[in-house]
Amino acid sequence: MKDVTETMIYDMAFRIRLYIASKISKEKRANDLSEREALILELIATKGSMSISEIGNFYPKVSNSTISTTITKLWKDKKLVDKKIFPANQRITKVNLTEKGRNVLDQIKKKQTDVYTTVTKSLSLSAEQNESFQQILE
Numbered sequence: 596m597k598d599v600t601e602t603m604i605y606d607m608a609f610r611i612r613l614y615i616a617s618k619i620s621k622e623k624r625a626n627d628l629s630e631r632e633a634l635i636l637e638l639i640a641t642k643g644s645m646s647i648s649e650i651g652n653f654y655p656k657v658s659n660s661t662i663s664t665t666i667t668k669l670w671k672d673k674k675l676v677d678k679k680i681f682p683a684n685q686r687i688t689k690v691n692l693t694e695k696g697r698n699v700l701d702q703i704k705k706k707q708t709d710v711y712t713t714v715t716k717s718l719s720l721s722a723e724q725n726e727s728f729q730q731i732l733e
Contacts, residue, residue: 636669
C-alpha cells in the first residue's frame with residue numbers, strides 16, 4: 596500500500612508541477628524568483644532565522660557555495676532577506692526575511708492556494724477524499 600501511495604503522490608506532484616509550469620509560462624513568476632529562491636524563502640519563513648549551513652542541510656545535493664550565492668542574490672539584488680553576522684561566532688551569518696520578502700512569500704502562497712484549489716476542483720474529489728488528500732500533502 597505504501598508503494599502505491601508514494602507512486603500516487605509522485606504522479607500528482609508531477610502533474611501539479613506541469614500545471615504550475617504552464618501557468619508560469621503565461622504570467623511572470625512573483626519577482627522573477629527561481630524555484631530554489633522561492634523554496635529558500637519558504638524555508639526561512641517556516642524555520643525562522645537560519646545560517647547558510649542550516650539552509651544547506653535541507654538541500655544535501657546542493658553545495659553550500661550555491662546556497663550562499665542564492666542567498667546573496669536574495670539579499671543584495673532582490674532585498675528579500677537580510678544577513679546578520681552572529682556576534683558569538685563571526686564566521687556564521689544568520690539570514691532573515693525582510694518585509695518585502697514576507698510580501699513576496701504571501702504572493703507565492705496565494706498562487707499556491709489558487710493552484711491547489713484548481714487541482715482539487717479538477718479532480719472532483721468528495722469531501723472525504725479532499726480531506727484525505729490534504730492529510731497526504733501535509
